Amino acid sequence: MTSSSPAKSLGARRWVPLIALAAVAVVCLALPQVLSSYWTDTITTWIPLAVAALGLNLLTGYNGQISVGHGALFGVGAYTTALILNEWHWPFLVTVVASAVVCFVAGVVIGLPALRIKGLYLALVTLAVATLFPQILEQFSDTTGGSAGLGITNRELNRRGVMTDRSIRFEPPDLALLSADDAKASSQWRYYIFLLVAAICFLLVRNLVNSRAGRSIIAIRDNETAAEVSGVNVAAAKVFTFGISAALAGIGGSLSALELARVSSGTFTLVLSLNLLVAVVVGGTPSIAGPAIGAVFLGFFTNVITPEFPEDVKPLTPLILGVLLVVLMLAAPGGIVGMYRQLQARLAARRAISQTAISQVP
Amino acid sequence: MPLLEVTDVGVRFGGVVALAGLSFTIDEGQVCALIGPNGAGKTTLFNVVSRLYHPTEGSVRFADIDLLGLPPHRIAPLGIARTFQNLALVPGLSVLDNVVVGSHSRTSGGFWAAALWFPQIKQERAVRARAMEILSSLHLDHLALRPCAGLPYGTLKRIEIARALMAEPRLLLMDEPASGLTHGEVDELGEVIRRLRNEHSLTVLLVEHHMGMVMGISDKVVVMELGRKIAEGAPAEVQTNPRVIAAYLGEPVADAP
Numbered sequence: 001m002t003s004s005s006p007a008k009s010l011g012a013r014r015w016v017p018l019i020a021l022a023a024v025a026v027v028c029l030a031l032p033q034v035l036s037s038y039w040t041d042t043i044t045t046w047i048p049l050a051v052a053a054l055g056l057n058l059l060t061g062y063n064g065q066i067s068v069g070h071g072a073l074f075g076v077g078a079y080t081t082a083l084i085l086n087e088w089h090w091p092f093l094v095t096v097v098a099s100a101v102v103c104f105v106a107g108v109v110i111g112l113p114a115l116r117i118k119g120l121y122l123a124l125v126t127l128a129v130a131t132l133f134p135q136i137l138e139q140f141s142d143t144t145g146g147s148a149g150l151g152i153t154n155r156e157l158n159r160r161g162v163m164t165d166r167s168i169r170f171e172p173p174d175l176a177l178l179s180a181d182d183a184k185a186s187s188q189w190r191y192y193i194f195l196l197v198a199a200i201c202f203l204l205v206r207n208l209v210n211s212r213a214g215r216s217i218i219a220i221r222d223n224e225t226a227a228e229v230s231g232v233n234v235a236a237a238k239v240f241t242f243g244i245s246a247a248l249a250g251i252g253g254s255l256s257a258l259e260l261a262r263v264s265s266g267t268f269t270l271v272l273s274l275n276l277l278v279a280v281v282v283g284g285t286p287s288i289a290g291p292a293i294g295a296v297f298l299g300f301f302t303n304v305i306t307p308e309f310p311e312d313v314k315p316l317t318p319l320i321l322g323v324l325l326v327v328l329m330l331a332a333p334g335g336i337v338g339m340y341r342q343l344q345a346r347l348a349a350r351r352a353i354s355q356t357a358i359s360q361v362p
Numbered sequence: 363m364p365l366l367e368v369t370d371v372g373v374r375f376g377g378v379v380a381l382a383g384l385s386f387t388i389d390e391g392q393v394c395a396l397i398g399p400n401g402a403g404k405t406t407l408f409n410v411v412s413r414l415y416h417p418t419e420g421s422v423r424f425a426d427i428d429l430l431g432l433p434p435h436r437i438a439p440l441g442i443a444r445t446f447q448n449l450a451l452v453p454g455l456s457v458l459d460n461v462v463v464g465s466h467s468r469t470s471g472g473f474w475a476a477a478l479w480f481p482q483i484k485q486e487r488a489v490r491a492r493a494m495e496i497l498s499s500l501h502l503d504h505l506a507l508r509p510c511a512g513l514p515y516g517t518l519k520r521i522e523i524a525r526a527l528m529a530e531p532r533l534l535l536m537d538e539p540a541s542g543l544t545h546g547e548v549d550e551l552g553e554v555i556r557r558l559r560n561e562h563s564l565t566v567l568l569v570e571h572h573m574g575m576v577m578g579i580s581d582k583v584v585v586m587e588l589g590r591k592i593a594e595g596a597p598a599e600v601q602t603n604p605r606v607i608a609a610y611l612g613e614p615v616a617d618a619p
Contacts, residue, residue, distance in 0.1 A: 231438030231467030
C-alpha cells in the first residue's frame with residue numbers, strides 16, 4: 001500500500017499517548033484509595049464538569065458554534081434526574097441516560113434556530129438562555145423547589161419501622177477494592193461510577209471526531225461551502241451536533257445531581273456556563289483531553305488553591321482567576337493541550353533538522 | 363444525450379445581471395472550457411451547478427436529472443465534484459483528512475456508528491487507502507499527514523483536485539486550476555487534467571484564463587461576456603471568431619484616421 005511511509009512514522013510514536021493514557025488511568029483509579037472521603041467527594045464534583053465541558057468543546061471547538069448556555073442544559077439534566085428519581089425511583093444509570101435523551105431533544109430545539117444565527121449572535125442568544133434558566137426555575141418553584149432547592153430522596157423504612165424520606169446514596173457493593181467503612185466506600189463507589197460514565201463519554205466523542213461524521217463536523221466549522229459541496233448535509237449535522245453536545249451537558253448535570261442529592265436554581269446560573277467555557281478554553285480546543293484538563297484546573301483552583309488564600313484576599317478570588325486566565329491565554333492561546341502540541345511540533349522540527357544534518361554529512 | 367445541459371439560465375443579484383439566457387451542453391468524456399473576461403459569469407455558473415446559487419430562470423440537467431430541484435448536498439452523490447477559485451479547504455484537518463472529506467457522498471455512517479467506531483473501521487481503512495492512492499498519483503503523498511495550513515498555493519490547488527476525485531465524479535468542475543501556478547506547473551497541470559480524464563473517465567468543465575492550456579486540452583470552448591454566451595465551438599474555431607477577439611482585445615475603431 002502506498003500509505004506505508006506516513007503511516008509508519010505515525011505508528012512509531014503511537015505508544016507515547018498510550019502510555020500517557022495508561023498513567024492517567026492508574027492515577028484516576030488510585031486517587032480514592034489514597035484520598036480521604038472529603039477529597040474523594042471533592043474530586044468527584046470535577047467529573048460532571050469535565051463531561052459537560054466535553055460536550056461544549058464538541059460544539060464550540062469542533063463545530064464552531066458558540067454556546068454560552070450550556071450551564072442551563074447542565075441544569076436541565078440535573079432537574080430531569082431529580083424529578084425522575086423522586087417520582088419514579090428509576091435506577092441511577094437509567095436516569096443518567098434518560099437525562100441525556102431529554103437534553104438531546106432540548107439541544108436540537110436550540111440547534112434549529114441556531115442554523116440561522118452565527119458567531120456573536122449565537123453567543124448572545126445562548127447567553128439569554130443561561131440567564132433565563134434560573135428565573136424559569138423560580139417561576140415554577142412548586143415543581144422545582146426554586147432557590148430553596150429540591151432534595152432527591154427515596155422513601156425508606158427507617159430503623160424504627162417508620163417510612164421516611166432519605167437522601168439518595170450510592171450503595172457500595174461488597175468489593176475488596178472499596179473501604180471497609182461504609183460511608184467512605186459509598187464515596188469511592190460513586191467516584192468509580194462517575195469515572196466510568198465519563199470515560200465512556202470521552203471514548204465515544206473521541207471516536208466521533210475521528211470519523212466520517214467528525215470530519216464533516218470540522219469541515220463545517222472551517223468551510224461550510226466545502227462541506228456542502230462534498231455532500232455533507234450541513235443543517236442536519238449542525239443540529240445533531242448541538243443535540244449531542246447538549247446530551248453530554250445533560251449527563252454532566254445528571255451526575256452532579258446524583259452526587260449532591262439536591263438541585264437548586266442557584267447552581268445553574270450564568271457563572272456555571274462561563275465556567276464550562278473556561279474549562280474548554282483553558283484545557284485547549286479542539287481536543288479530547290482539553291475539557292478534562294480544563295475541568296481539573298478549574299476544580300483545583302476552586303477547591304484546593306482558593307481555600308488556602310488568607311481571609312482578606314478571598315473576596316478577590318474572581319479577580320485572581322480572571323488575571324490568571326488572561327496570563328494563561330497570552331502564554332498559551334491554544335490552552336494547555338495547545339501548549340503541549342506546540343512543544344511536540346518544536347521537537348519534531350528539531351529532530352527533522354538534526355536528521356537532515358546527519359544525511360548531509362559527506 | 364449530453365451529460366450536462368444548461369438551458370436559458372439567468373441569475374440576477376438585485377439589479378445586477380450575472381447570467382442571462384446562458385445555454386450550452388457538454389457530452390460525456392469532453393473537456394469543456396468556459397472562458398471570458400472577468401465578470402463574465404463563469405464562477406456564477408459553477409455556483410448554479412453546485413446549487414450554491416439559485417437561478418432566476420432556466421434549467422440545469424445532469425444525466426437527465428433536474429438539478430434545480432435538489433439541495434446542495436445532494437449534488438455530489440450524483441457524481442458532480444468541483445474545485446474552487448479561491449480554495450475551500452479545511453485548515454483544521456490534515457491533507458489526508460481534507461481529501462477524505464471528499465468521499466463523504468460515497469461512504470455511509472452517521473453519528474451513532476461513528477461514536478462506536480468499529481462499524482466503520484473497514485470503510486475508514488478503504489477510504490484512507492484510496493485517498494493515499496489519489497494523493498500519490500498527484501505527487502502529494504509525502505504531505506498526507508501535514509496540516510493544510512501553510513502549504514504553497516499550487517499544492518493546495520492540487521489537494522482540492524484530489525478531494526474532488528474522492529467523490530468519484532462523472533463531471534468535474536474546475537475553477538481556475540492554473541491560477542497562481544508557474545509556467546512549468548501549468549504545462550504539468552494540463553497533462554494531469556487529460557490524464558485524470560482518461561483514468562477516471564471524467565467529463566471536465568473548466569474555467570480558465572490561461573489560454574495556452576485551454577486551447578491545448580479542451581475539446582470544446584464556450585466563450586462568455588457579461589453573462590451571455592458569445593461563442594461556442596472547437597478551440598480553433600473560437601480563436602478566429604471576431605466577437606471573441608473583440609471581447610478580449612476591444613472593438614476595432616471603424617473610422618480611424
